[in-house]
Amino acid sequence: xxxxxxxxxxxxxxxxxxxxxxxxxxxxxxxxxxxxxxxxxxxxxxxxxxxxxxxxxxxxxxxxxxxxxxxxxxxxxxxxxxxxxxxxxxxxxxxxxxxxxxxxxxxxxxxxxxxx
DNA sequence: ATCCTGACGCGCC
DNA sequence: AGGCGCGCCAGGA
Numbered sequence: 373x374x375x376x377x378x379x380x381x382x383x384x385x386x387x388x389x390x391x392x393x394x395x396x397x398x399x400x401x402x403x404x405x406x407x408x409x410x411x412x413x414x415x416x417x418x419x420x421x422x423x424x425x426x427x428x429x430x431x432x433x434x435x436x437x438x439x440x441x442x443x444x445x446x447x448x449x450x451x452x453x454x455x456x457x458x459x460x461x462x463x464x465x466x467x468x469x470x471x472x473x474x475x476x477x478x479x480x481x482x483x484x485x486x487x488x
Numbered sequence: 489a490t491c492c493t494g495a496c497g498c499g500c501c
Numbered sequence: 502a503g504g505c506g507c508g509c510c511a512g513g514a
Contacts (some may be wrong), residue, residue, distance in 0.1 A: 408496090408497090409495080409496055410496075410497070413496090420497095422496045422497065423494070423496050424494090424496090425495090425496075426494065426495045426496050427493085427494055427495080427496095428493075429495050430495050432495095437497080441490085442495080443495095444495080444496065444497080444498055445496075446497085446498095448501085449495095450495055450496075451494095451495025451496090452495060453495070454495090456495095459495090483491080483497095488501095
């Protein structure tokens with residue numbers, strides 16, 4: 373047994389590891405599907421770090437990271453650098469029905485990753 | 489180490 | 502239907 377005694381509170385991993393995980397998760401979201409900030413937080417290993425997820429998204433400007441597929445809870449679009457219209461257009465282009473600032477039938481387009 | 493800021497979530501008015 | 506406030510977490514000054 374590895375009596376490693378890992379401190380539950382302490383983060384043995386790298387400091388910016390959270391951001392890396394978040395980006396990794398977002399990159400796995402397939403086209404036509406969306407995930408809420410809460411979903412990403414949970415998949416990244418921090419169920420209550422939705423806030424931080426948003427901050428990471430804010431700094432993510434990479435083309436390989438489909439940050440437009442990350443929306444707010446309840447199907448609300450959330451932010452997108454102030455260009456909510458662009459986010460809406462991108463989602464619609466992928467087949468996601470968006471009404472106003474709200475994604476319709478969230479349960480249907482919500483990305484459900486398999487338990488790997 | 490402390491304080492402040494946020495592409496949030498959720499309840500309540 | 503909106504808007505407000507509080508709680509949450511990570512990063513930067």
